[in-house]
Amino acid sequence: MTETGWKQRADGLRQQLASIKSRANKDSARFQELSKQAEYFKIRFLAHQLEARRKFLALSRGAVSLTKNKKGLATTLGIAAGASIIAGMMTKDGIAAANVGVKGLSGALQELGETGWAVCLGERLAVASLDNVKQGDVWVTWDSLQAALHELEEMAKNGAPLGNLDNIISELKKNKKLLIIGASAGGATK
Amino acid sequence: MEPISHEKKLQVARLYLLGYTYSKIEEEAGTSHGSVSNCVKELLSGKLTVPGVPADRVNDLHQLSIALEKAGLEPSQALLGITLFERFAELGIVPPQLDHWSKLVKLYSPDDFPAKDFFEAALHLHQLEETEGKPFHEVAQEYTSMQQKVVEMGGEVDSLDDKKEALTGEVESLKQEVSALENKRKEIKGLADAESAELEQVKAVVIAAREERAQLNEEVEDLLEKKDKLHAEVSSKEESLIKLKKIGFSEEDLLHLRNLVEGMAEKENIDADQVKDEFFSALGQFVTFSGLKKATQEKSKELEDMVKQKASLAGEVAELKNRRAALQAEVGKSASATAGQIKKAGEKAISAIQQVADTIKKEMKSILGDILDAALAVGEMAAMQEKGEKAGKELEELVAKVQHQLEDSK
Numbered sequence: 001m002t003e004t005g006w007k008q009r010a011d012g013l014r015q016q017l018a019s020i021k022s023r024a025n026k027d028s029a030r031f032q033e034l035s036k037q038a039e040y041f042k043i044r045f046l047a048h049q050l051e052a053r054r055k056f057l058a059l060s061r062g063a064v065s066l067t068k069n070k071k072g073l074a075t076t077l078g079i080a081a082g083a084s085i086i087a088g089m090m091t092k093d094g095i096a097a098a099n100v101g102v103k104g105l106s107g108a109l110q111e112l113g114e115t116g117w118a119v120c121l122g123e124r125l126a127v128a129s130l131d132n133v134k135q136g137d138v139w140v141t142w143d144s145l146q147a148a149l150h151e152l153e154e155m156a157k158n159g160a161p162l163g164n165l166d167n168i169i170s171e172l173k174k175n176k177k178l179l180i181i182g183a184s185a186g187g188a189t190k
Numbered sequence: 191m192e193p194i195s196h197e198k199k200l201q202v203a204r205l206y207l208l209g210y211t212y213s214k215i216e217e218e219a220g221t222s223h224g225s226v227s228n229c230v231k232e233l234l235s236g237k238l239t240v241p242g243v244p245a246d247r248v249n250d251l252h253q254l255s256i257a258l259e260k261a262g263l264e265p266s267q268a269l270l271g272i273t274l275f276e277r278f279a280e281l282g283i284v285p286p287q288l289d290h291w292s293k294l295v296k297l298y299s300p301d302d303f304p305a306k307d308f309f310e311a312a313l314h315l316h317q318l319e320e321t322e323g324k325p326f327h328e329v330a331q332e333y334t335s336m337q338q339k340v341v342e343m344g345g346e347v348d349s350l351d352d353k354k355e356a357l358t359g360e361v362e363s364l365k366q367e368v369s370a371l372e373n374k375r376k377e378i379k380g381l382a383d384a385e386s387a388e389l390e391q392v393k394a395v396v397i398a399a400r401e402e403r404a405q406l407n408e409e410v411e412d413l414l415e416k417k418d419k420l421h422a423e424v425s426s427k428e429e430s431l432i433k434l435k436k437i438g439f440s441e442e443d444l445l446h447l448r449n450l451v452e453g454m455a456e457k458e459n460i461d462a463d464q465v466k467d468e469f470f471s472a473l474g475q476f477v478t479f480s481g482l483k484k485a486t487q488e489k490s491k492e493l494e495d496m497v498k499q500k501a502s503l504a505g506e507v508a509e510l511k512n513r514r515a516a517l518q519a520e521v522g523k524s525a526s527a528t529a530g531q532i533k534k535a536g537e538k539a540i541s542a543i544q545q546v547a548d549t550i551k552k553e554m555k556s557i558l559g560d561i562l563d564a565a566l567a568v569g570e571m572a573a574m575q576e577k578g579e580k581a582g583k584e585l586e587e588l589v590a591k592v593q594h595q596l597e598d599s600k
Contacts, residue, residue: 009367010557013364013557014556014557014560016364017557017560018560020360020568021563021567021568024357024564024568027353027574027575028567028570028574030346031574031577031578032574032577032578034343034582035574035577038581038584039581041585042581042588045585045592046588048321049592050596052321053596055320055321056317056321059320060279124595124598125592125595125596161580161581164584164587164588164591165587165591
C-alpha cells in the first residue's frame with residue numbers, strides 16, 4: 001500500500017470510528033433516559049396501586065359503617081337520602097331516583113370510611129385500616145410510607161436502579177422515615 | 191278526658207313509631223286526640239318505653255316510618271333492603287357500585303353471560319374509573335397509546351440491536367484491518383532488517399578490501415626495502431668499481447683472484463697465503479699486457495650488463511611503485527565510493543523506512559486510541575441497553591406482582 005493510500009484508509013477509518021462513537025453516545029443517552037423512566041414508573045405505579053386500594057377500602061368501610069350505625073344514618077346522611085337508597089335497591093324502577101342520592105354519597109361514604117391506614121411490607125403487599133392490622137407481619141403507617149416512597153421516587157429520577165418489588169420493599173424497610181407498627185426494636189413504632 | 195290503660199298507651203306508641211298520623215291513631219286505637227298527644231309526649235320524654243325500642247331512637251324510627259310510607263314501602267320491605275345492603279357491604283360492594291352494576295346488567299347483560307361475571311367486570315370497570323378519575327374510554331385510549339408506545343419502544347430496541355450488531359461487525363472489520371497493518375509493518379521491518387544485513391556484508395567487503403590494501407602496502411614496503419638494499423649494493427659496487435677502475439681491478443677480478451687462489455690452495459693442499467704469494471710472484475712475470483686487457487674488457491662488459499640490470503631493476507621498482515600507487519588509489523577510490531554509495535543508500539533507505547514506520551506507528555497509535563474510544567462508547571451503550579431492558583422487565587414484573595398481591599388481599 002502506498003503512503004497516500006494508507007493515509008486515505010486511516011482517515012476513512014477515523015471518520016468511521018468517530019461516527020460509531022457519536023452514534024453509540026447518542027444511543028447510550030437514550031437508553032439511560034428509558035432506564036430512568038422505567039425506574040420512576042416502578043415507584044409511581046406502586047404508589048398509585050396502593051392509593052387505589054386505600055380509596056376502595058375507605059369506600060367499603062364507609063358503607064359498612066353506615067349499615068352498622070343507624071344513628072349515623074340519620075345524623076350524617078339524613079333520613080331522606082337513606083330512604084332513597086333503600087328504595088333504589090328495592091324497586092327496579094327507583095334506580096334513577098337513587099342515583100341522585102348515590103352520587104353525593106360516594107364522597108361522603110369514603111369520607112365516612114377514612115381512618116388511619118397501614119401497609120403490610122411482609123410476604124405480601126396489603127393495605128388495611130390501623131384497627132385491622134394483624135400481628136406477626138411488617139406493617140408501616142401510610143404517611144411514613146408515602147414519605148419513603150417519595151425519597152425512592154427522587155432516587156429513581158436520578159437513574160438509581162431500584163430492582164424488582166422485593167428489592168424496593170427491602171430498600172423501603174431501610175428508610176429511617178418509615179414508622180413500623182408494633183415493632184419492638186430496630187425501627188420506630190406508632 | 192278519661193285515663194287510658196298501659197296496654198292502650200303501648201298500642202298508641204307502636205302506631206306512632208310506624209308513622210301513623212294522630213287522626214289515624216285515634217281511629218285505630220279508639221282514643222281521643224288528647225290521649226294520643228299525651229302518650230306521644232310521654233314516649234318522646236322517655237316516661238313511656240316500648241320494649242325493644244331505645245328511647246333515643248324513637249324519633250328516628252318515626253321519621254323512617256314516615257319516609258317509608260311516602261316511598262310506598264312496608265317496614266318488612268325496608269328490613270329486607272337493609273339486609274341486602276349489609277350483605278353487599280360484607281362482599282365489599284358499596285352503593286355506587288351496586289347502582290352502576292344494576293344499571294349495566296339491565297342494559298347490556300347478554301343471555302349467555304352470567305350476571306355474576308358481568309357484575310365483577312362492571313365492578314372492576316367502575317373501580318378503574320374511580321381510581322383513575324377518568325371515564326373508561328379515556329383510560330382505554332391511554333392504554334392503547336401506552337401499548338403503542340411499548341410496541342414503538344420494542345421496534346426502537348430492535349433497531350438499536352441491529353445497530354449494535356452492525357457496529358460489532360465494523361469493529362471486527364477494523365480489527366482485521368489493524369491486524370493487516372501490523373503484518374505490513376512487520377514486513378517493512380523485515381525488509382529493513384534485510385537491508386541492514388546487506389549493509390553489514392558491504393561493510394565486511396570494505397574491511398576485507400582495506401586489509402588487502404594493507405597487505406599490498408606491506409608488499410610494496412618490502413619491495414622498497416629490497417630496492418634500497420639493491421640500490422646500496424649497486425652504489426657499493428659502483429664505488430668499488432670506481433676504485434678498481436682507479437687501481438685497474440674490478441671487484442670481480444679480486445674475487446675471482448681470491449677464488450682462484452683458494453681453489454689452488456685446496457687443489458695443492460697448501461696454505462692459501464703461500465699460494466697467493468706464489469701467484470703474485472708468477473703474475474709479476476707476465477710479459478705482455480694483452481691478457482690483462484682482455485680480462486679488463488670482459489669485466490667492463492660485465493659491469494655494463496650490471497648497470498643495465500640495475501636500470502632495469504630501477505624501472506621495475508618505479509613501475510611497481512606506480513602500480514602500487516595506482517592500486518592504492520583504485521582500491522581507496524573504489525572502496526570509498528562503494529562504501530559511500532552503500533552508506534548513503536543504506537542511510538537513505540533506513541531514513542525512509544524509519545520515517546514510514548514512524549508515520550505508521552503514530553497513525554496506528556492514534557487509530558488504536560480512536561478504536562478504544564469507540565469501543566468504550568459501544569460498551570457503555572450496550573451496558574445502558576442492558577440496564578434499560580432489565581429495568582423494563584422489572585417494571586413489567588412489578589406491575590404483575592403488585593396487581594396480583596393487592597387483588598389477593600381483597
